[in-house]
Amino acid sequence: MSEAVKDAPAAAPATATPFTDRLRRPAPYLWLTGSVLLLLFPFYLDRFWLQAGLFAMAAAIGAIGLNLLTGSTGQLSMGHAFFLAVGAYGYCILAGESGTENGHALTGLGLPTWLAAVLAVLLAGAAGGLFSPIAGRLSGAYLGIATLALIFIGQHVLFNADSLTGGFNGRPVPPLSLFGLTFDDAEVVVAAVPFQSSEKLWYLGLAALLAGGLFARGVLRGRPGRALNAIRDHRIAAGVMGVPVARYRAGVFVLSSMYAGLAGVLLALVFQRTVPEYFGMILSLEYLAMIVIGGLGSVAGAVIGAAFVSLLPQVLTHYSDSLPLVSAPGTGGIAPGEASRYLYGAAVVAVVLFLPGGLARLKNPGEKKK
Amino acid sequence: MTTFIELLLGGLSIGSVYALIALGFVVIFKATEVVNFAHASLLLAGGYVTAVLHDDIGFWPALAVGIAGAAVVGSAVEFFVMRRYRGSDQSVLAIVTIGVDILLTTELTRRMGTDVLSLGDPWGDDVVTIGGVTLAETRIAAFLVAGLLITVFLLAFRFTSWGVSMRAAAENPQTAALMGIRLGRVSLSAWAVAGALAAVAALFLTVFPTPGLERATSLAALKAFPAAILGGLDSTTGALVGGLVVGVTESLATGYQSDLSFLGRGIGDLAPYLVMVVVLLVRPAGLFGTKELSRV
């Protein structure tokens, strides 16, 4: 080839190779500072903030899963909350002991809690697999609303299968034990700081989020990710290129359900009791908002979006006394609950408007979505 | 047997209200390919305007203003929000409408407070009895209005240039523009029409036998989702049939819940979704929807 042809094009966009990608990421010390901060939080923040952070971590895990499905494969799902419920309740049923509570009989298998957690995630995946006749065949709005059916079915089961779910009462969540460490409220003093469930769970949440994030990133950057994107962009062409479309659609649905299941287990551990009300349609919509706000198809986006959507109301309520505009409840004016909804609604609209790639783009505007 | 007929007719009558709501979804979807989650809040807006005005200016003028008001709100949503996203991914747009819905619903419920508002309709709690079966007059009105509006839109979509523009704009905005179609005007009109339809639906959703308009009314509007999907998101006929199917399913499942109690009680809400899932398994684009078309 002639020399002239080898000249790089004038406006070469970011290269796709992982290596150069790594170079473009913020300097390692930024990561280091961030990690150290995250690791130190339990020593300084009180339970409220830790719990809020844990909610955000669980949401982030769930959002990563949804983003695999909706962002990367173009399969709209409004049934994510259902799989969260499967994870949360699955864990309780598998780990809980049989017995009676408030006069209701509760069935539990009493498995070791770590095993129950793993099985609960698998159970959520299996639930996703059961839905694959639909998930493999439908797309777009039809799939979105078909998955809405899961929410209604789920809530119905949660309320009615008393002996498994505890009905409206919910079930107590057995604390997780891992390597002899139990994530309950029994105090363990670390560096003169009493560690209760939130402090302990914090590290568990971080680990789960990190693992989940890295895994999803690997999937997206690898062969399956390409196949998923191809299905999103051109279903028939994907098939002709050798991608088994229905199997991949079903597969990613299962994977995303497993992420939801993991998020559900973590949420259950934080809540310490499962409540059926939680796993409703609003929750599913919040997850959708997370991935759009953060950026469709990107792992970092899911995390950022989840943090945003899940922390915003908590922060606003917390500071409701000192924020202008927002008035304390019962004094007339805009209640913090309302203010946070205004903000959150406006954020969904505005982020998409001004940052078409989501908040994740802010960090690194040049970077390709992924 | 009379119970069955009573439940059936009751289901058809509430079903026609769902059909009206579903029609609003269908109009937006046909014109912009967007699933409009903000429809419930348009409904709330229309109902609210009617409710606050009827005491002062009478029911019919209030309803007219309510319809116009909801149309204006719909247009405003299009003009200030949706227009800026033209060409974005379908699911992104759907999620944007969720954002809009949150904003509108919060504002409206804040205004409504905790009241139950009456729309001041002239039908009151009058009923007609046909062969031992009683039906609320409001529901008969709803049935007639839904049938009429759906026929009108069916014809409009098929035969007017507005309908052609709308479908063209939905499918390929750029080429539609090359045909001289004013995209802005088309989608603005779609949103305005959807708003107006929502206001009409709001009326029928909140008059007797339901007590009135209040903050939870928008939740009831969600029942139009399975209706729209079941019928086919881009089909006006589908909206009608879907609405009726949902109404009847819900009514029968409720009425016979004692006999169905092995499924757990209170499956009235759930049954339409189950029917929807079964329909989708057989017909992935709903009963009357256009199948996903693709050839290479």
Next chain:
Amino acid sequence: SEKAKSSDDGAADKNGVKTGEGVTDSKITLGALTDMTGVYASLGKSVTQAQQLWVKETNKAGGICDRQIELAVRDHGYDPQKAIGAYTELEPDVLGFTQFIGSPFVSAVESRIDGQDKGIVLPQAWSANLVGSKYVRVIGATYDVETINLIDFLLDGKRIAKGDKIGHVYFEGDYGENALAGSKHAAKEAGLTVVEQKIKPTDNDMTAQVSALKQAGVKAVVISAGPRQAASLVGVAAATGFKVPVVGNNSAYAPQLLATQAGAALQKDYYIGASTLPIGDAAEGPAKLAEAYAAQYPKDGLDNGVIAGYNAASVFGEALKKACASKDLTREGVDKALLTIKDFGADFGIAHDFTDPAAPSTRQTVVMKPDAKTPGGLKVVRPAEVAPAAESFTLKP
């Protein structure tokens, strides 16, 4: 770090009053976890405003134990995550909670309350599932007991008799299912049959339910749902010529309903039970409160949430006073004080007894009837009374 353990309990002020969380030398902070933007917004608003009124009055009268009362309010909008978050946030800084709307959320934190936090929580929910905790104390008759009393009212008036069927339309969830347990018990005692109709809060149209109940031939209907459902049920029943009495729990009515199409029907043959007198009652307690409330919040209507909220706050206040007297304003001290309150709140029609955590504070129910002419829209038709079937009923085995 700040979180590092330092012992701060057991501190005592200059008067020798022991203090703990939520109490300083000049201030007692109480929490209120309410719903002013979600499904229970109308209840939450009245309860909260009434409690704020109580705080104001109490502070004006010099506070309690030389301390001003402060109410920290968090609106969770009936969202579990926010509710639990708000509890976690306020718990370290308050002495206890005068209000916690949403019994599922109360259940969710109950093990924390009983296990470690040990602050008093007065939920605004009347589910029997909440009874039994030393710290979570339900004020008033629980839904099951209330329902038994309501059915007794019907039996009393000879509206139904042995062998009849009664319908029960109830919400999925805590409230409805607890009430159902009551009606089943009452039915068993009186030889009735219950025809169940379970609904969801999104159901606003009771046409199908009425059809089904009519077909089943029920002689009366119990409704354990929201005001809207009650209005629709009563309205449809009246319009279709299904003339049976309808009784509802205290949450199945709101005065705003009188302005709707169902208003007339509601005033005919609909009865509501509650553990307080209606706010519009001529008795001194409600009358004084109604006046003060109307002066403070002229724009807002009066409903029974006002009494419920005010009553709960006063109970807490009474416990604080007793705790102050025994020089112990810690959570433990207040709890001990509450356990000695035996006969409180009779101004609102019913005296409450908090000495036994395993029982509701009362088993009496006032039966009322909607009435457009009284403020608050309710008038008493049967004063506080306990049905024999309710005397010994317990939900928990």
Next chain:
Amino acid sequence: MTAAPAPLTVRDVTVRFAGLTALDAVSFTVEPGSVHAVIGPNGAGKSTTFNVLSGVYRATSGSVHLGATELTGLAPHTIAGLGVARTFQNLALPPHATVAESLMLGRHRLTRAGFVASGLRLPSATREARRHLERVREIAEFIGLDKELDFPAGALPYGKQKLVELGRALCMEPEVLLLDEPIAGMTAEERRRTAAVVAGVRDSLGISIVMVEHDMGVVMRLADAVTVLDFGRRIAGGTPAEVQNDPAVVQAYLGAQE
């Protein structure tokens, strides 16, 4: 890879759509290692033939065999797995993915990494990706796309996009390559270059190529055999020269030569 490529046999394939017979008992055989052109007027059924061959459409009757393997009724991805690759007449490229990614998609059938291996970044997956990226570069260079590897395919001009399609199909290392109008929308010079690529593929890889093309010049130059369709029926077949002078073909397709 297989030493002796297999013939592709199309026997009596009929495809009917509601009220329309798009293919009517069409038969032809593609000899191993040859370039076989399918020509005919618009709507004759050429793309439909491709759609049957690649499994996108199901034949109403008739059969397709690759060697001894029956392709009829198999799913598209299974057929792709057997080594049949194709391009699309109307581009089917992901708009935002880079050219490199689009080409890597072509490697799908040759690679193994699944959700678990990719998610855990097992060494096997990483190694595999690296090796195949290398090959993708090679192919891109071969068809003259090496400069565009990092561009989003959607922003390339039409002609380049057609090349990406060709490259993606080549990346599947096919035994049979189906090209639907590979040089439409190119200037004469670009056509020549693309034709050279196609010829180069046949010569260096020895695979069978089935090509739909309206540019008779290119068909004449490249094709070893030609099948002519009209209204879904095969109206002629043979060497390019034979076909070119067939009066039926002239009348239905070519028109009076200039």
Next chain:
Amino acid sequence: MATLEIRELSVGYGPVRALRDVSVDVPAGAITAVLGGNGAGKTTLLRAVSRTLGFHRGTGTGTIRFDGRPLEGLRPAQVVAAGVIQVPEGRQVFARMTVADNLRAGALGARGGRKAAAAALRRVHELFPVLADRAHQRAGLLSGGEQQMLAMGRALMAAPRLLLLDEPSLGLAPLMAARIAETVQEINAGGTSVMLVEQNAAIALRLASTAYVLDVGEVALDGPAGELAASDEVRRRYLGVVDETAAEDAARAEGVTRTLSRWSA
């Protein structure tokens, strides 16, 4: 006189410069051809005229006047209303609508009344009988060539004053391509000016009176079509006329020596 004047037009898509100072005239009643290789900017030029650059996030500077009236600042629909109709690249039929509805959509921008539309429809059916046969089929299911015919027919429904054609013969069989050429000539004879972008330079240069050659966003050559057709450069690059030396040149420049070996791993 209806003339299109493009002056100093520069267009960019984000960082990509697609056109640089391009000036083109389409005289009234004439056919003007624009040639150029892939990525030369032909489509971009047409987009700039029809004001649809915005759909591709493109921005431009320079002036474009039609009949002396500046087109900048108009919306696409207003350009159509002025009588400028474009046949987009790559067919772009409304796939889910029927063939008949596609044609109706084409008539939306027409200025004539119902009668004119009926006449136009008759004419289109005459030109492309298959469109009449398939009137109720969904356009997305047509074959590639049939879609191209539909795209062309749709534009004719609008009775344009200036027709912008982006590769109208793309994917058409030789017979049909000739038919299109005739049609273009006929339309032109009826008083419609035509700006023709074509890869098939032979046809384009035969039809056009003047031609422009774009190269990487700039006008490389322009002049009467006959003259251009005779020039070596155009003959070699666009007309496919290969003489000995040119072929050798080409072979060297294109690196035909490249080979691909079999993947063996």
